[in-house]
Amino acid sequence: MLGKWFILLPLLTTQLRRGTQDPYKKECRTRGIQCHPKAICQLDEVTTDFYCQCLPGYEGDGTNYCQEPGVSITAFNRSACDGFGEQVCLIKVITGAQTVTFRVSIAGNHQPHTIKWYKFYSAQGAKFHSYRRRLTPANNLSPKMALVNSSLALTLFSIEEDDFYPNMFWAEIQAEALPDKQAAIEAYDFTDFQMLNPSHLRYFFVLERMPIEVGEFLEGDTVTIQLPQYLQVSPSSFIKWTKEPSPMTLFGTNAVVLANGTEGIEIKGVKYDYISKMCNGTRSEKNCHCNPGFEGNGVHCIDLDECVEGMPMKCLPEAECINIHGSYICRCPHGFEGDGLYSCVDIDECARGTHNCNRDASCLNTVGSYFCVCQSGFIGNGIHCKAKSTWSPWSPWSVCTVTCGFQNQMRIRLCTHPESGMRCEGPSTDLRRCPNLEPCPMNGQWSEWSPWSVCSETCSGIKKRIRICNSPAPSRGGLPCAGLKEEVTMCSNKKCPVDGMWSPWASWTPCPISCGLGVVSRSRRCNNPAPEHGGKNCTGHGYEEGSCGFPENFCKYLKRPSESIIPGKLIQ
Missing domain, CATH: 2.60.40.10 (Immunoglobulins)
Incomplete structure (x- = not known):
């Protein structure tokens, strides 16, 4: 039987996707993050936070706006x-x-x-x-x-x-x-x-x-393929020889493949998995007939698609029929295993460990599938599970730093796993008094000063104030108050007025003549005391004159001068 061989060079197997792909959309919705219609939910692998990012070519914050190019x-x-x-x-x-x-x-x-x-x-x-x-x-x-x-x-x-x-x-x-x-x-x-x-x-x-046809070969032939002959390029390190293991391969299990670097490949004992026709004699319509799985006139036989409606096949109703070269295979649906002809048995993905459940979730097998449930203390869809927020244990009480009197101790606890978006109920701090503390000795403290007393005089007087050692009073061996309990001070710097007073009169001056009338005087000063600070001057005269002696007609009768003084007019 002849068969054509082709060099099938690496094909584009990546699926050409259409439309926006938003794998974390549900995660953002769970966290209340609303992305713009032209943005998708993204995961920051460093901070493990979810955020919105505008599609390639769009500019914006991803949440409020994404400007179209x-x-x-x-x-x-x-x-x-x-x-x-x-x-x-x-x-x-x-x-x-x-x-x-x-x-x-x-x-x-x-x-x-x-x-x-x-x-x-x-x-x-x-x-x-x-x-x-x-x-x-x-x-x-x-x-x-x-x-x-x-x-x-x-x-x-x-x-x-x-x-x-x-x-x-x-x-x-x-x-x-x-x-x-x-x-x-x-x-x-x-x-x-x-x-x-x-x-x-x-x-x-x-x-x-495009596939490159390299010729027709009979079963059992030795095939040698030299790449430069077909590719018109020098061999490179990017060329890799493989033998496909699928049922449609042209290589039988007895084929021997010898790779000569990247230059070429030699295949000995070519064997076909499915032979399309059998001939007895020359290859003609009279001498050839198509084998089961093929249809045609004997010379030209094409693969029969056993999976189309109306063709006899033995796949189970739940199995999928897949046409292959010269025959067909039955494939059990996803989640089942078996030959598809006689059995399709449910796969227990949970027992085999082939499930995609989170490590903090329980896997429950179902017919043809499984589902994941987050364990107690976790929330999520089973694929993604996050620990619920719970209080951490209380910290130890803080150390009391005093030996007497009053002081509080404090302890705290933390709300764990904030990424779950939940809040812990109750206080995060706790206070209590330090135990077994005796009252401390109380030193006395002065009260506030009392108001100043009324001045003793209207001028140049004094005033005073007092305070009491009772705020608090010394107790339990405490010290008394230090300092004065009374203060005295002048009411004002202004001095009282002093009225002037006369000093005593001085003696009369001697009579200046021995016979006849003369003039004598006396004086006094306003300095006993002198007027000060706006006081009044002395009233009256500070100087007086008088007459002394006798008339001349009496002098001849006198044996010595007269010392009689007769007051006269005051001269100031």
Whole structure:
């Protein structure tokens, strides 16, 4: 029997997702976090807090607003894509033999310099990390590339080995023009957030290889495949030889595979799992007939799909029929195991440990599935369980630092697991008096001073005040009050007025003549006391005169001068 062989080079197996992916939406809702319609709930792996983040290309805080970009990018012609997803165009090509052009269309206002093209190189192994190459400006392009139509199109003049998926190209609208001197090659990788939520500012082009036919072989032949003969490239470390274990493989269990590095592979004893026809003699309609599982005229036999309605099959009603080359297989539904023909037995995921329950949850098996319940003391959906907030044990009482008198002791406790969003009921602190403390000796303290007494005089008087040692009075051996219990002070600095008083009169002056009439005088001073501080002066005269002697006609009768004094007029 002849069979055609193909080299099936690595295909794009990543599912091209559509729509917004919001895996933590329920978590944000549980915590009362309302994200903007153009934002999704995210988990901060460092702080373990949930927050809202605007979708790629949108600007804002994720909660109150997410501003839509004023420009978007997409494929110019979707019909040129063999398959497409959200912001992804898949194109199937043959290595080295085809020119391909990636064209984009821009909606909204933009400048030509804001469109940047990149080529992404996926990581290969632990030592080769993923990176990207800037293809703009034009001096970053290799000779096999060209940017045309104001950077709206990128042309590859020949397809090379490293142009295929998982490597890929993309056009991106950037808000600001990057300097041309920026490094052309830089380490780069895509986050889960970028992969699950494509930005409308970026559009990907992915190249996928077409299968390469290498010939027809009979069962038992030895097959040798040399890659350079078909790929037109030099072998590289990225090429990996594998033998698929699925039922549709063309390799039998007795096939021997010898890999010669990356150059080629030799397969001895090719065996087909399913032979489509049997011939007796020459291969003609007369001598050949199709085997069970195939239909045709004997020369050309095609696989019969036993799973279509009306075809005889023996799968259990609950099992799924899957058509394979020359036959079919029965697959039990998810959560069951068995051959699908005679039995589909429930899998106890809880007993096998294949469940996804949280370590703080209990797993309960159900028919075809299981469900998770958070254990006592935890809340959540069973997949995510968080400990409920509870009080920690009380701390020890604080140490009493006094030996007598009065002092409080305190202890505290903490409300654990605040991330649950719950509150603990009751106080977080507790107070009590220090036990076994005797009253301390009480030293006496003065009371407040009494008001000043009334002044003893209206001027130059004194006043006083007192205080009592009773606030508190000394007790239990305490010291008495220190200091004076009475204070005396002058009422005012102003002195009382003093009225002037005369001193005694001085003696009369001697009579100046011995015969006849003369004048004598006497005086006194206002200094006994003198007037002070506004006091009155002395009243009266401070000087007097008088006459002395006798008339001259009497002098001849006198033997000596007269000393008689006759008061006269006062002269001041």
